[in-house]
Amino acid sequence: MSRPTASQNNTATTAESGLPRRTFGLREAITLIVGIVIGAGIFKTPAVVASMTGDTTSMFLAWIAGGVVSLIGALCYAELATAYPNAGGDYYFLHRAYGRSVSFLFGWARLSVITTGSIALLSFVFGDYMNQVVSLDWSGSGSGTTVYAIGVILILSWVNLKNVRSGMATQTFFTTLQVICLLAIVATSIYLFATGSSGDTSCC
Numbered sequence: 001m002s003r004p005t006a007s008q009n010n011t012a013t014t015a016e017s018g019l020p021r022r023t024f025g026l027r028e029a030i031t032l033i034v035g036i037v038i039g040a041g042i043f044k045t046p047a048v049v050a051s052m053t054g055d056t057t058s059m060f061l062a063w064i065a066g067g068v069v070s071l072i073g074a075l076c077y078a079e080l081a082t083a084y085p086n087a088g089g090d091y092y093f094l095h096r097a098y099g100r101s102v103s104f105l106f107g108w109a110r111l112s113v114i115t116t117g118s119i120a121l122l123s124f125v126f127g128d129y130m131n132q133v134v135s136l137d138w139s140g141s142g143s144g145t146t147v148y149a150i151g152v153i154l155i156l157s158w159v160n161l162k163n164v165r166s167g168m169a170t171q172t173f174f175t176t177l178q179v180i181c182l183l184a185i186v187a188t189s190i191y192l193f194a195t196g197s198s199g200d201t202s203c204c
Contacts (some may be wrong), residue, residue, distance in 0.1 A: 021132075023164050024168065028172070031168075031171060031172045031175050031176075032060060032168075032171060034175050034179070035171055035175040035178070037070060037074075037184070038175075038178060038179075042178075042182065043125070043129070043181075044125045044128075049062055050061065052193055080093050084096060090110075091103050091104060091106060091107055094106050119153060120149070123148075123150075123152050123153050124146075124149045124150035126148060126149065126152050127144070127145035127146065127147070127148030127149035127152070128145050130148045131144035131145045134157070136148065152184075156170070190201050
């Protein structure tokens with residue numbers, strides 16, 4: 001009879017202890033982090049930041065400050081993950097620092113408010129843009145954005161409920177597409193600046 005390998009022992013130990021099982025590798029982790037940090041809101045928030053700051057210098061300073069804060073947070077998480085390499089993320093860190101009660105409450109808050117609120121926000125951003133491409137506002141009801149938002153939530157929920165791998169593949173595809181779109185926007189901006197053209201803003 002063959003002896004179980006080290007990875008099999010780790011999987012069995014994880015399952016018996018009730019802790020989350022390690023599923024993703026480095027590539028999947030990078031894709032997930034990039035998708036979380038950038039987010040679909042990047043296509044909506046720059047106009048809001050620009051309108052609130054009032055000038056180009058202040059706008060870029062605000063983005064730089066936000067980037068510095070994000071980098072500090074990333075370094076804190078990197079140190080925690082290096083010191084305590086265990087699956088579970090925030091839940092595990094809170095459980096280790098403050099005990100089961102705090103980590104349990106965080107888990108429920110993430111389920112009921114934190115993640116769900118983010119999903120609702122991003123789905124409406126998606127719905128707003130899609131409704132401008134193909135309008136679903138029947139008889140001027142203005143419900144097209146909501147229809148798209150509900151639809152994308154149901155579809156992506158179904159994809160993630162199938163299995164973790166299909167959800168990760170979808171995440172990788174959309175994150176890659178998002179980065180390509182951002183690079184295209186940057187390249188277009190540089191081209192317009194170099195040619196002295198402001199582009200066609202008649203639609204905005």
